[in-house]
Amino acid sequence: MSKADPIxxxxxxxxxxxxxxxxxxxxxxxxxxxxxxxxxxxxxESGCGKSVTARALMRLAPEGTAIALDGAVDFHGQDLLRLGxxxxxxxxxxxxxxxxxxxxxxxxPVMSIGAQIDDIVCRHMGLSRREARQRTxxxxxxxxxxxxxxxxxxxxxxxxxxxxxxxxxxxxxxxxPELLIADEPTTxxxxxxxxxxxRLLLRLRDERGMSLMLITHDFGVVAGMVERVNVMxxxxxxxxxxxEQVFHAPGHAYTRALLDAVPRLDSAGQKQ
Amino acid sequence: MMETMRTxxxxxxxxxxxxxxxxxxxxxxxxxxxTAVDRVSFDIGPGRTLGLVGxxxxxxxxxxxxxxxxxxxxSGSVRLLGEELIGMPSARLRRMRRHMQFVLQNPYxxxxxxxxxxQTLAEPLRVHRSVPANRxxxxxxxxxxxxxxxPAVMQRYPHEFSGGQRQRIVIARALAVNPDFVxxxxxxxxxxxxxxxxxxxxxxxxxEKLGLSYLFIAHDLAIVREVSHDVAVMFNGRIVEHxxxxxxxxxxxHPYTQMLLDAVPIPDPAIxxxxxxxxxxxxxxxxxxxxxxxxxxxxxxxxxTPPFHVGGDGHGVSCRSWPLx
Numbered sequence: 001m002s003k004a005d006p007i008x009x010x011x012x013x014x015x016x017x018x019x020x021x022x023x024x025x026x027x028x029x030x031x032x033x034x035x036x037x038x039x040x041x042x043x044x045e046s047g048c049g050k051s052v053t054a055r056a057l058m059r060l061a062p063e064g065t066a067i068a069l070d071g072a073v074d075f076h077g078q079d080l081l082r083l084g085x086x087x088x089x090x091x092x093x094x095x096x097x098x099x100x101x102x103x104x105x106x107x108x109p110v111m112s113i114g115a116q117i118d119d120i121v122c123r124h125m126g127l128s129r130r131e132a133r134q135r136t137x138x139x140x141x142x143x144x145x146x147x148x149x150x151x152x153x154x155x156x157x158x159x160x161x162x163x164x165x166x167x168x169x170x171x172x173x174x175x176x177p178e179l180l181i182a183d184e185p186t187t188x189x190x191x192x193x194x195x196x197x198x199r200l201l202l203r204l205r206d207e208r209g210m211s212l213m214l215i216t217h218d219f220g221v222v223a224g225m226v227e228r229v230n231v232m233x234x235x236x237x238x239x240x241x242x243x244e245q246v247f248h249a250p251g252h253a254y255t256r257a258l259l260d261a262v263p264r265l266d267s268a269g270q271k272q
Numbered sequence: 273m274m275e276t277m278r279t280x281x282x283x284x285x286x287x288x289x290x291x292x293x294x295x296x297x298x299x300x301x302x303x304x305x306x307t308a309v310d311r312v313s314f315d316i317g318p319g320r321t322l323g324l325v326g327x328x329x330x331x332x333x334x335x336x337x338x339x340x341x342x343x344x345x346x347s348g349s350v351r352l353l354g355e356e357l358i359g360m361p362s363a364r365l366r367r368m369r370r371h372m373q374f375v376l377q378n379p380y381x382x383x384x385x386x387x388x389x390x391q392t393l394a395e396p397l398r399v400h401r402s403v404p405a406n407r408x409x410x411x412x413x414x415x416x417x418x419x420x421x422x423p424a425v426m427q428r429y430p431h432e433f434s435g436g437q438r439q440r441i442v443i444a445r446a447l448a449v450n451p452d453f454v455x456x457x458x459x460x461x462x463x464x465x466x467x468x469x470x471x472x473x474x475x476x477x478x479x480e481k482l483g484l485s486y487l488f489i490a491h492d493l494a495i496v497r498e499v500s501h502d503v504a505v506m507f508n509g510r511i512v513e514h515x516x517x518x519x520x521x522x523x524x525x526h527p528y529t530q531m532l533l534d535a536v537p538i539p540d541p542a543i544x545x546x547x548x549x550x551x552x553x554x555x556x557x558x559x560x561x562x563x564x565x566x567x568x569x570x571x572x573x574x575x576x577t578p579p580f581h582v583g584g585d586g587h588g589v590s591c592r593s594w595p596l597x
Binding site: 225 | 327328435464465466467468469472491492493494495497498521531532533534535536537538539540541542543544545546547548549552
């Protein structure tokens with residue numbers, strides 16, 4: 001859409017994951033752009049490197065590993081791979097935010113939802129406690145938590161999976177990021193809750209004009225959400241293009257195989 | 273419902289027959305008891321698959337466990353091969369277990385990490401004494417071939433296999449004792465889409481080859497449509513709709529079923545964009561019971577009939593949990 005004005009320009013990004021036992025190349029020299037306000041999907045199977053790509057942009061290593069990065073990640077003219085850790089901390093969470101798959105493990109179970117968000121808002125925006133709570137309640141309301149002022153005092157276990165994912169989205173958008181990375185944001189959720197979360201992400205993107213990087217293994221999830229799709233396999237982008245083109249005229253055999261494997265409700269349902 | 277089910281499956285004997293099955297979790301810490309499964313009834317014929325769909329918390333897993341007698345049942349009847357399982361003495365029940373097996377969702381946690389594949393597959397054979405000790409190795413190899421794996425892998429450990437391969441091993445273990453009935457609880461939801469398709473194809477070919485009956489529990493409506501002959505939709509512990517796959521998917525009778533179908537993402541950008549942009553009706557399905565005549569004009573309290581209306585074609589719809597529109 002806004003290819004002329006990318007906020008993120010990734011060139012020849014490689015990521016090697018270093019564990020105690022081995023080193024392997026998870027991302028093998030990929031390049032892509034994300035425009036201002038644009039939504040881009042990354043689709044592929046587990047192990048294809050899509051999550052590592054997302055983490056690489058934030059310079060985060062998967063748990064228990066180290067990550068060695070090469071290439072260039074140009075964000076508003078700054079190369080994130082060559083930025084000092086202090087400057088990077090300023091970008092991570094504030095200008096590029098991330099929502100992970102598992103809403104159960106990403107929250108502190110012994111802290112109320114409100115207190116967790118207050119902390120983040122205080123730290124990132126320098127607000128007082130009282131201002132922070134006001135902001136927290138606004139955020140919770142904006143992601144569709146009913147009766148946000150009271151629910152803010154509840155603990156994570158008092159929220160359903162879908163509500164927890166809303167909370168994490170509230171955390172992610174708390175500093176008005178320019179880019180939101182959502183890594184399998186609906187995989188653990190029921191189909192009706194999934195639809196609600198996808199609608200919420202669409203609405204927030206429209207309202208705030210932020211860019212969205214949506215990572216999923218489910219072609220159905222990206223279909224209605226993004227303008228462009230990158231299909232990943234073996235650490236490489238094997239196909240990239242506008243979403244309609246990738247779905248209706250896939251150029252790569254792997255994309256076709258993935259699309260063919262998607263179970264369909266029925267053939268008539270697609271036509272309606 | 274009983275009568276129509278019989279006509280639906282023809283004159284063939286039923287393999288599994290569940291009537292008014294209820295599971296109640298007792299009161300805990302001042303909270304009232306929870307009826308997780310509420311008077312659920314269904315039949316499964318030989319070589320047939322009943323899909324059980326519903327959101328998490330709807331009671332579908334508990335239903336599967338109760339059918340297998342892995343969960344204490346409050347009331348109702350579960351007949352397998354004509355024998356009543358509820359209240360069956362434990363020694364006899366243990367012998368019946370060879371006819372009913374299960375395949376669970378997570379192939380990572382359902383295999384013992386310190387047991388080789390051969391040990392894993394031999395265990396049920398020993399427990400049920402289904403083959404003599406000197407034939408166990410042969411049977412293990414046979415089982416691996418059945419699920420399209422190389423018997424040479426039998427000395428390896430679970431961590432050496434991918435999720436799809438592990439699920440094949442779990443299926444092989446379930447089939448070790450030649451069961452007639454397998455409860456598959458979300459057997460593919462932890463897998464990638466291409467692996468899902470392979471495991472679904474495997475389950476289907478095994479059904480053809482061995483005449484297995486499945487209770488296929490899943491929240492993914494598209495997969496359930498692919499594997500099932502009949503479908504039951506659960507909400508709040510109850511079956512709200514039941515019928516053939518074509519009946520339920522092509523002409524859903526209950527608004528809850530319709531809502532589930534509307535939420536399934538469709539891999540077509542234009543259609544899916546439109547579906548996401550269309551504001552969903554905020555429906556409240558968890559409505560209290562009403563007295564007097566139901567929406568189909570029947571007073572169930574007076575007539576004593578279950579609040580479930582079955583048409584001449586066997587397509588059943590509950591008159592409960594209809595949201596106000």
